[in-house]
Amino acid sequence: MKMEVEIVSRENIKPSCPTPSQLRIFKLSLLDQLIPAPYAPIILFYPANDNISGQYDQNDIPKRLKSLKKSLSDTLTRFYPLAGKIKDDLSIDCNDEGAHYVEARVDSSLRQFLGQPDLLLVNKLLPIDPSFAISGLAGTNVANIQVNVFDCGGIAIGLSISHKILDGVALGAFLKSWAAEAQGGAQEPIRPNFEASSLFPANDLSWLRDASLVMFGSLFTNGSALTKRFVFTPSAISTLKAQSKTPGVKNPTRVEAVSGFLWRCFMAACKEKNGVSRPSLLTHVVNLRRRMTPFWPENSIGNLVWMAAAKAEGGVGDDLVGLVRDSTSKFDGEFVRSMRGDKGKCLMRECLKEIGDVGSREGVDYIGFSSWCKIGFYEVDFGWGKPIWVSSIGLSGSVFLNLVILVDTRLGDGIEAWVTLDQHDMAIIETNSELLNLAQVDPSPF
Numbered sequence: 503m504k505m506e507v508e509i510v511s512r513e514n515i516k517p518s519c520p521t522p523s524q525l526r527i528f529k530l531s532l533l534d535q536l537i538p539a540p541y542a543p544i545i546l547f548y549p550a551n552d553n554i555s556g557q558y559d560q561n562d563i564p565k566r567l568k569s570l571k572k573s574l575s576d577t578l579t580r581f582y583p584l585a586g587k588i589k590d591d592l593s594i595d596c597n598d599e600g601a602h603y604v605e606a607r608v609d610s611s612l613r614q615f616l617g618q619p620d621l622l623l624v625n626k627l628l629p630i631d632p633s634f635a636i637s638g639l640a641g642t643n644v645a646n647i648q649v650n651v652f653d654c655g656g657i658a659i660g661l662s663i664s665h666k667i668l669d670g671v672a673l674g675a676f677l678k679s680w681a682a683e684a685q686g687g688a689q690e691p692i693r694p695n696f697e698a699s700s701l702f703p704a705n706d707l708s709w710l711r712d713a714s715l716v717m718f719g720s721l722f723t724n725g726s727a728l729t730k731r732f733v734f735t736p737s738a739i740s741t742l743k744a745q746s747k748t749p750g751v752k753n754p755t756r757v758e759a760v761s762g763f764l765w766r767c768f769m770a771a772c773k774e775k776n777g778v779s780r781p782s783l784l785t786h787v788v789n790l791r792r793r794m795t796p797f798w799p800e801n802s803i804g805n806l807v808w809m810a811a812a813k814a815e816g817g818v819g820d821d822l823v824g825l826v827r828d829s830t831s832k833f834d835g836e837f838v839r840s841m842r843g844d845k846g847k848c849l850m851r852e853c854l855k856e857i858g859d860v861g862s863r864e865g866v867d868y869i870g871f872s873s874w875c876k877i878g879f880y881e882v883d884f885g886w887g888k889p890i891w892v893s894s895i896g897l898s899g900s901v902f903l904n905l906v907i908l909v910d911t912r913l914g915d916g917i918e919a920w921v922t923l924d925q926h927d928m929a930i931i932e933t934n935s936e937l938l939n940l941a942q943v944d945p946s947p948f
Contacts, residue, residue: 503610503614503615503618503620503623505608505609505610505615505620505623505626506608506609507606507607507608507609507626507627507650508606508607508608508609509604509605509606510605510606510607511604511605512602512603512604513600513603514599514600514601514602514603514643515571515574515575515578515585515600515601515603515647516575516578516585516598516599516600517575517576517578517579517582517585517598517600518572518575518576518578518579519579520598521579521582521585521596521598525582525596526595526596526597527589527593527594527595527596528582528583528586528593528594528596528667528696529592529593529699529703529704530591530592530593530594530666530667530699530704530804531698531699531701531702531703531704531804531805532702532703532704532705532710533698533702533710533790533804533805533806533807533808534666534667534698534704534804534805535591535704535710535711535714536710536714536805536807536808536809537665537669537714537805537807538714538715538718539665540639540664540665540666541630541632541646541662541663541664541665542661542662542663542664542665542668542669542670542673543625543628543630543632543660543661543662543894543895544660544661544673544879544892544893544894545624545627545628545658545659545660545661545892545893545895546658546659546677546879546882546889546891546892546893547612547616547656547657547658547889547890547891547892547893547947548656548657548658548659548884548886548887548888548889548890549612549654549656549887549890550562550563550612550654550655550656550657551655551886551887558654558655560655562655562886563651563655563657566657566884566885566886567605567649567651569684569884569885570649570659570684570884571603573680573681573683573684573884574601574603574647574680574683576683577676577679577680577683577691578600578601578645580679580691580693580694581676581679581694581803582596582598583596583644583667583696583803584601584644584645584663584667584676585597585598585599585600585601585644585645586598586599586644587599587641587642587643587644588639588640588641588642588644588664588666589640590640591708591711592704594644594666594667599643600643601643601644601645601646601647602629602643602645602646602647603647603648603649604629604646604647604648604649605648605649605651606627606648606649606650606651607650607651608627608650608651608652608653608658609653610652610653611652611653611654611656612652612654612656612658612890613654613656613948615652616890616891616946616947616948617946618944618946619731619891619893619944619946619947620896621729621730621731621895621896621920621944622729622896622898624893624895624896625895625896627648627650627658627660628646628648628660628661628662628895629646629647629648629660629661629662630646630662632662632895632897639664639666642664644663644664644666644667645661645663645664646661646662646663647659647660647661647662648660648661661673661677663676665805666805667803667804667805668803668804668805669787669789669804669805669806669807670789670872670873670874670877671789671791671800671802671806671877672694672801672802672803672804672805672806673877674800674877674878674879674882675692675694675800675801675803676692676694676803677879677882678692678878678881678882679691679692679693679694680882680884681882681883681884681885684884684885685883685884685885686885692801693801694801694802694803695798695799695801695802695803696803696804697802698802698803698804698805698806699804701798701806701842702841702842709847709851710850710851710854713850713851713854713855714854716854716858717809717854717855717857717858717861718903719858720858720859720861720862721785721857721858721861721862721868721870721903722901722902722903723868723901723902723903723904723924724900724901725900725902725924725925725926725927726898726900726924726925726926727897727898727899727900727902727922727923727924727925728898728922728923728924728925728928729895729896729897729898729920729921729922730920730921730928730932730943730944731918731919731920731921731943731944731945732764732918732919732921732937732941732942732943733911733916733917733918733919733941733942733943733945734760734916734917734918734919734940734941735911735916735942736915736916738916738940738941739756739759739760739915739916739917741940742759742760742762742763742940743755743756743759745759745763746758746759746762746763746823748821748823748824750821750824750827750828751821751823751824751827754823754827756875756917757873757875757908757917758823758826758827759823760908760917760919761784761786761823761826761871761906761908762822762823762825762826763822763937763940764869764871764906764919764921765782765784765814765822765826765869766820766822767931767934767936767937768782768867768869768904768923768927768931769782769814769816769867770934771923771927771930771931771934772867772927773816774930775926775927775930779816779817780816780865780866780867781813781814781815781816781863781865781866781867782813782814782816782866782867782868782869783811783812783813783857783860783861783866783867783868783869784811784812784813784814784822784825784826784829784868784869784870784871785809785810785811785812785857785868785869785870785871786809786810786811786812786826786829786830786870786871786872786873787807787808787809787810787870787871787872787873788807788808788809788810788830788833789806789807790806790807790808790833790838791806793833793834793835793837793838794835794838795834795835795838795839808833808841808850808853809853809854809857810829810830810832810833811829811853811856811857811860812825812826812828812829813825813860813866867904868903868904869904869905869906870903870904870905870906871905871906871907871908872905872906872907872908873907873908874892874894874907874908874909874910875908875909875910875917876910877910879892879909879910880892880910880912880914888912889912890912890947890948891912891947891948892909892910892912894907894909894920895920896922897922902922903922904922904923904924904927905920905921905922906919906920906921906922907919907920908920912947912948919941
């Protein structure tokens, strides 16, 4: 389908109260250097009312747009770094210049667009074109937001916020706080915890940034990227969990079961393409907040994540779910204490080097996973209901990562897997009968 997005206005939304001068420079943490992607893009879709195809009061739209801007201004007072600009790899200049805020009109109904979403058209709803480019970010806005109004009155809120300061969990905290503010005190807004830089101070950040770039550089592949959604219902996930049970993993999680299954499908596609079974490397982004002792709060702002890695040799009997469980379970309170200790630099450097060394070997196939499950994006209610769909982005281009982003479905018990692969690998995976029996490919989200 064709869809035109017309920019109506651009402005900066400033905090409703000025940031104290002693908070002008916000120091990033060491772990904020791990993920090279410049932004964490996400789009939340809201129908005009409970019935996506029903009538709506046109007077509601200006009220909603006004409420979004006012509540964002109030929220930025608490999340003050998001109203600043990137100063350098070490810090944010909290100058209160504001979040870059765009309002746009879409010449389509939300129902028409969601009937069969074009994953590349989704990117038009973002204020910044998604890209892996990491140069030239100094002086750019930390937060970029685009509010898109469809012909039917539906609204899609697209966010491209710097990955320098927000991982998925922190992004969820910001969105929930903004939504609570928009509801006018119906619930207490989340207050951010900015102590990540004291947990992992960036006294000498260049080594982690450089090690991360080398590692990810070895994992990028050349070809023609294509993204598709594979949606697993609760029933399908129950089947996968039952199939995944082993003496070592008696109760696999949804994420473990789906990750292991998609890894197996990826390995099968690689075998068909190459004519032989090959070793395969999987990475999974791990949220460290729940790995620390005691737990670190979910409202902690920053990138409190690390990379787990598992290698399978390509044999039929590989226990892939067990490998996923083993790789992520290593990151416990003791490991996090070691990361923060005297030998932390050596430990982290060795982890990244090992991933890069394996991923760069000839004949090893790589696929990366990141999970948005249980973050609560579907709970973000600005006062007119919860989102009908929470979207990642479609990727294209000739240099890319084989990547899977796992997202909750609207009712929270299914999983949408946003899979980006080379188009030839995707064509093979799409013919996998076991996958097609358990997942729908690019279905309507409603």
